[in-house]
Amino acid sequence: MNRVGKIAAKYSTLLILLGLIILFSLLSPRFLRFGNLLNIVDQSSMLAIVAIGVTFTIISGGIDLSVGSLVALTGAISAGMIVNMGVPAPIAMLGAILLGVLIGLVNGGFIVFGRLQPFVATLAMMAIARGLTLFYTQGSPISGLGDFYTAFGGTIGPIPVTALVLLFVLLLSTVILQSTPFGAHLYALGGNEETARLAGVKIRLVKLGAYAFSGGTAALGGILLTARLWSAQPQAAVGLELQAIAATVLGGASLMGGAGTSLGTVAGALIMGVLANGLNLTGVSSYVQQVITGTIFILAVILDMWTKRQRREKLQG
Numbered sequence: 001m002n003r004v005g006k007i008a009a010k011y012s013t014l015l016i017l018l019g020l021i022i023l024f025s026l027l028s029p030r031f032l033r034f035g036n037l038l039n040i041v042d043q044s045s046m047l048a049i050v051a052i053g054v055t056f057t058i059i060s061g062g063i064d065l066s067v068g069s070l071v072a073l074t075g076a077i078s079a080g081m082i083v084n085m086g087v088p089a090p091i092a093m094l095g096a097i098l099l100g101v102l103i104g105l106v107n108g109g110f111i112v113f114g115r116l117q118p119f120v121a122t123l124a125m126m127a128i129a130r131g132l133t134l135f136y137t138q139g140s141p142i143s144g145l146g147d148f149y150t151a152f153g154g155t156i157g158p159i160p161v162t163a164l165v166l167l168f169v170l171l172l173s174t175v176i177l178q179s180t181p182f183g184a185h186l187y188a189l190g191g192n193e194e195t196a197r198l199a200g201v202k203i204r205l206v207k208l209g210a211y212a213f214s215g216g217t218a219a220l221g222g223i224l225l226t227a228r229l230w231s232a233q234p235q236a237a238v239g240l241e242l243q244a245i246a247a248t249v250l251g252g253a254s255l256m257g258g259a260g261t262s263l264g265t266v267a268g269a270l271i272m273g274v275l276a277n278g279l280n281l282t283g284v285s286s287y288v289q290q291v292i293t294g295t296i297f298i299l300a301v302i303l304d305m306w307t308k309r310q311r312r313e314k315l316q317g
């Protein structure tokens with residue numbers, strides 16, 4: 001029984017995903033239709049891209065609550081550059097990503113040099129970025145983005161472009177985490193900051209890198225969401241930070257730091273996507289869905305804390 005429990009714990013994310021797929025396929029005959037499955041992949045991919053960036057900050061022992069607002073801000077800035085300033089779409093998109101990286105560095109700077117807690121620093125940035133978005137757009141959508149931009153919200157054959165971008169981000173982030181000194185230092189930092197410092201890890205640079213990466217992926221998510229909606233919406237991605245953190249924790253990352261993978265986060269995002277889609281198909285209201293999402297987040301955190309405690313007791317015993 002102990003062996004079964006270990007296997008279940010190791011593959012818990014995949015088991016939850018499989019269980020939800022089976023459940024909703026029984027509750028709704030439309031769930032397993034090819035078009036609906038592609039829709040789940042499309043909607044989950046943007047969340048997964050943003051959540052992978054959040055995973056970097058969580059592995060480091062921090063957190064990034066600003067990603068939802070950054071999605072809205074960078075989407076609005078890139079759209080505004082095209083529509084209001086006549087900037088070519090590729091340059092506007094690149095500029096938005098660089099802006100996301102810069103804001104991520106500002107978050108990291110608050111934490112590293114200002115000695116603010118990650119929760120406080122990124123919560124403040126969440127409010128600042130949302131306010132800047134509303135000010136820049138004056139509360140109105142920005143449309144007329146052109147074919148090049150909106151193509152990123154479309155498909156290549158049956159495959160959503162967003163899913164292809166996710167595949168690139170997944171491969172890149174996996175290589176960074178598993179095959180580079182930065183990745184090793186990120187895990188060491190999250191495991192024990194003082195031990196990592198004594199081992200020669202450049203704590204400040206690693207933290208700055210984690211938040212810069214999170215800002216960049218949030219900006220990429222902002223571009224993809226804006227492309228899919230064909231316009232920049234000032235209230236876009238409200239609450240996305242909670243979904244991203246939930247996807248990360250469901251994927252096996254620990255809020256205490258030192259654990260997590262990009263692939264696990266993608267699986268966590270798919271769980272969120274399958275859940276939202278299945279609840280829609282079964283007629284559950286969006287208000288109830290928010291309650292369910294919050295409940296899942298709490299349960300995921302409790303599971304994370306329980307797992308950590310079990311490991312600690314095992315080491316002490």
